Amino acid sequence: MNWQVKYALANLSKETRSTGEHVEGDVIRIMTHDRPDVLAAITDAETVDLETAKQYGENTKGLDFLCGYRKECVWEGEAIRHLEDSRIGWGSFGTLGSAVLDGNANTASHKIYKFSDRLLRQYGRIARVDREFDRVHRVTLRSGAEFRIGMIAAYEPTADEVRSLWERFGAVDIAWNINPNGTPLPEARAAGRELGCEVMKWDELKVRLSKA
Incomplete structure (x- = not known):
């Protein structure tokens, strides 16, 4: 049994409503009263491509959810689209835990980025x-303007977090602090200017897009 499976089962054992069992390889079954199994x-992958x-999906018939157990796990867009088209949920262990209790594991997506992804898709100018x-x-945008937007979930993004986003994912036009309670530090905004991107919150982003 791989390390991430052991940790996942150990954490599930602390839950009062759910229990888990090892099926094979990296696969577990989670049982919850009044919810579907x-x-x-x-997976322990650092990047899910x-x-x-x-x-x-091919190796596990009936797979409901693919969990990236590492905190630093990154999901590529093509992988996300494939999983969603296949009705397989995806995201962190925290996302899995919430999806199990909500009964929507097949359609769940990474809880850290779900709301922000929805905001972009519902914004009328896009x-x-x-x-x-x-x-x-x-x-x-409907005007034809294009922006590459990177999300930072930290409470108060630092200059290092802005630079790390740029270094890991390439140049972005906007570094969006998606934590609703946080505010980018002045040093983060300064780092963005040095790199050639703007660091902002959602209200600022809406204004920026409205003027493009």
Whole structure:
């Protein structure tokens, strides 16, 4: 049994409503009273790409959810689209835990980025959203203007977090602090200016897009 499966089962054992059992390989079954059983694969991948997503789906009949157990796990856009088209939920262990209790494991998506992804897709001035990674979206406005937007979930993003986003995912036009209670530090905004991007909250982002 791989380390991430052991940790997942150990954490499930602390829950009062759910229990888990090892099925095979990276796959576990989660049982919860008054909720459907959930067949979940627990991967230790640092990056979930399309090939990884396909392999898990093909190797496990009836898979409900693919869980990236590492905190730093990154999901590529093609992998996300494949999983969603296949009705397989995806995201962190926290996302899995919530989805099990909500009874929607097949349609769940990473809880850290779900609301922000929805905001972009529902904003009226945006004509197209292309999700390149779980936290990087390329949006095309109805005016034809295009922006590459990277999301930072930290409470108070630092200069290092802005630079790390840029270094890991490439150049972005906007670094969006998606934590609703947080505010980017002045040093983060300064780092953004040095790199050539703007660091902002949702209200600022809406204004920026409205003027493009």
